[in-house]
Amino acid sequence: MLTFERHQAILARLNEVKVVKLSELVDVTGASESTIRRDLTDLEQQNKIKRVHGGASLVTRRKDEPSLLEKSTKYAEEKQRIAKEAARLVRDGDTIYIDAGSTTQAMIPFLRDKDIIVVTNGLNIITDLVDANLKTYVLGGYVKTGTRAFVGAGALQSIQSYQFDIAFLGTNGVDEEVGFSTPDPEEALIKQHAIHRSTQTYVLADHTKLGDVTFSKVADLHEAALITSEKANHDMIEQLEKQTTVKVVAGS
Amino acid sequence: MLTFERHQAILARLNEVKVVKLSELVDVTGASESTIRRDLTDLEQQNKIKRVHGGASLVTRRKDEPSLLEKSTKYAEEKQRIAKEAARLVRDGDTIYIDAGSTTQAMIPFLRDKDIIVVTNGLNIITDLVDANLKTYVLGGYVKTGTRAFVGAGALQSIQSYQFDIAFLGTNGVDEEVGFSTPDPEEALIKQHAIHRSTQTYVLADHTKLGDVTFSKVADLHEAALITSEKANHDMIEQLEKQTTVKVVAGS
């Protein structure tokens, strides 16, 4: 058996089993223990496998987890909990829209490996989606400096091609009277279209957003359900519940 | 047994087994070991097989796209020089298309702060463009795992909206007969449209691509100009010049 063939056999077997004992590999390939050891060393140097005592496992091509510091600042605990709750709503077979934004981005780890199609307009979101092994589609358009969301005529045209089971949106303001709002009119426009092309819409907002109003109105409260956290003012939540469904996730 | 026949026999056998022991080949063809070795050397030079210790395997024209990391580190210097030459062609006020790919990506630092509009279908390219302070537009579409290019119906629809002064494309193969080619038909389709929507087209290719043929044809040689480097075989360049404009950038 050729070196190349053996390497293939080893990798194939690892693909099935994730971790295999050395003795099994010896059986499968019919090579001596020494040879297998050398093979494993080779493959490890090629960064294809990770050796463990007695065997080996395939290295997952995922990007390294962001550092803890990054995580804690980027996705505060509250966002994590809200994102997790949102992700629970997604079922295999769904086609969903994930809006640009850090809270919606926090959903992605909870969606890993699901059999879903995801559409997004957020540059930072794309990489995470692909790394999470999800079928990923992107709106085209102009890349906004700052949030790096795709907006404008291109994005508008793109979104018309899709229908979503659920849209998950971020927001900068949730107000009883004004409804959902965001600073940039261009982004607001995309969000509006996402709502209209989707069977259900959930807006993810941590407690700091409640009561705020920003420049561009996205939608009335009744047009989307809201997911927020216990940290929010309870009177505020009661008020909002008159106009929309509110999911409140447990505090820390 | 004729040389040609032997070559065919070898290739046929490789087709079946992917990798064969040299001794087996000797049995099959009835030629001496030396002859087989010479045959294998020939076939490898013709780029038809890849030799490994103890045998050989057929080169596949389909998958086998090197990872992004590999791409970006390999022949970095040469790509830099080619990219710089390409960037020199861009004038203020231009609208250009920059194809997904590591060589085209290398152009971006040389375009910094220019007053141009850039359209791309490469995920990794977007961030660089925005960071280089360029007005950036993105095609939508499906995100290919691997190269992370945007392809498919969405990308196709998006690209129809634009007209370019210059399109800069990468490629995996440049061949006198076949022309420009790339492994993925979906990407090839986008490239074709880019060419047709653009006043001028330049294909950027380091010397390793010349003479190669991959699965999907993108265009004939005369449909685009070529930028490559002095490392390329000079006879090859002469041949190519019969069908297209070739810019050759200085060696290291």
Added chain:
DNA sequence: TTCAAAATCAATCATTTTCATTCAAAAACA
């Protein structure tokens, strides 16, 4: 926990296989 047996490991060496190079014989060619 501690200890000893078992398993696994890296390192080394002798053997086998494969390789490129060389050279002379055979074949093809003109």
Added chain:
DNA sequence: TGTTTTTGAATGAAAATGATTGATTTTGAA
């Protein structure tokens, strides 16, 4: 005929392999 190309055998170098050694790690029983 003489010349060129192809072939096969021989050589030593290089690479791959399998067995052995003793060190290290894991396991399981006390």
